Amino acid sequence: MSKLDAFIQQAVTATPISGTSLIASLYGDALLQRGGEVWLGSVAALLEGLGFGERFVRTALFRLNKEEWLDVVRIGRRSFYRLSDKGLRLTRRAEHKIYRANAPEWDGTWLLLLSEGLEKNVLADVKKQLLWQGFGALAPSLLASPSQKLADVQSLLHEAGVAENVICFEAHSPLALSRAALRSRVEECWHLTEQNEMYESFISLFRPILPLLRDCDPAELTPERSFQIQLLLIHFYRRVVLKDPLLPEELLPAHWAGQTARQLCINIYQRVSPGALAFVSEKGESSVGELPAPGPLYYQRFGGLPGA
Template identity: 45%
Template sequence: MPSATECVASLIDNFQSRRPLRSGSLIITLYGDAIVPRGGTVWLGSISQLLEPIGINERLVRTSVYRLTQETWLQGEKVGRRSYYSLSGPGRRRFEQAFKRVYHGNGEAWDGGWTLVFLGQLDAGERTRAREELEWLGFGAFANGVLAHPRRHRSEVLGLLQELGVVEDVIVLHSETGEPLAPKALRLQVRESWNLDQLAESYNRFLAQFRPLWKSLSESQPLGDQDAFIARTLLIHEYRKVQLRDPQLPEELLPTAWEGRNARQLCRNIYREIYQGAERWLDRHLETAEGPLPAPGHNFYQRFGGLE
């Protein structure tokens, strides 16, 4: 059986073997998982130091940060000869939506209601843009021009449509479901609208990738602080990628044997085991213009139902 350190080396190899190397996405993971809880702004050189062992060199970090700034994920500030970056306003909104799924799961119990969005009154370009943004929020297509979600609130959708400038041309309704909450026809529609079989395959790949690390950690094979940081970053990076495609459906609408439950438990277990070592590594390597980043805020310790 490989040691925990060997498992981390394997995770790095797996990340480096993919083409194209999605360094920008990994930087967003780093911000969401490690930098935002500590104030949100960091020296560009800190990012390079942290990610170099994963295969992201300084040149690639600079190129990726520039692109993320152009895409309105990040915003920069010069202090002397150094550049410091934080999430922009739009970047923070997207971050909060995505990372809430990662750390806090499905949330409250489902009441059986659905939010329905009708895009038929939009022109083709507006309809495509609205559909893409709604799908990013987890909406699925129930029919041509009709998207639905069992959890997203109407107010949240209206806020998004307001940002897109199309709120006056879209119909948003909220429906109530009687008993049973999830009849057979509805569960079949859900499986088709969200392609749950493909999503299950993604969860299975995540489980296969990280189970060896958990097995080694369970057998009291500790990780050094740097390896703990690398493992935590890649863990959240890979889990986040699957979560972005997960519509966060209520339990009532999911298959009985749902791989997403096992994946969440595995991610939570590993994170709780290694986060402290990762935090020590971050203490030594993250800098702001005033010096080391502050300690994580209270919300950080609420992740995955509470960190010790």
């Protein structure tokens, strides 16, 4: 067994992998910018080398369809799964967080949201969506974010049907004042200690692959191995970064591992992306034939990919 195969096997067995989560990673990374639709048999062919069989694939696709994250089109005996409107919307939001190259700049402005008159279950659902977008809970009905744009948040509130029940404020926090107290409050409200531990686990898992990629014979880094490394990389990184509120550097604690994890992900992704792209082209098939070539946004990931 090659060292690359040994690493891939170790990553697959490092922690239990959910079928729905892995295939969501596949669609977001490999298919979103290539039409967002693929034959069931293609998904099985892409994942077969990682040890995931057709039953694993069928079950995961069925669940994603039931959750209205994927739509299915049947042509003869073949089933083609494509991102639904809901799946496309959520995947695009995730794409922005996953593939950014740099930390956001900050001018000290906070966006505050105060909810009024929402039923308990509606409030819980909206709050869950906003926390996923990077808001922190300062109080049960008061959420804050130093990085979210008002227009983006208003769009989300309108989609949820609660725009009339959420009051939006903008406030400014001079960094020269109460810096220690502010960082302490931020660390508590955004659970940054737990987030940092997740980043450190990601770094421990994927740091060993960099010297292997640098030193291996080019022929050893086949398109299939490239794809497997890239999918696992994004799958594990996605699980961490989507929980990250992406706070400005001024608010982060000392020894924050997020930047190190992002740079590690970028370095690996840029090395394997050409081969991974070729493997998806080889195995992928949509309802109209070959998958389309990736759009320009694909090559803008992480600040620029080979082939851009």
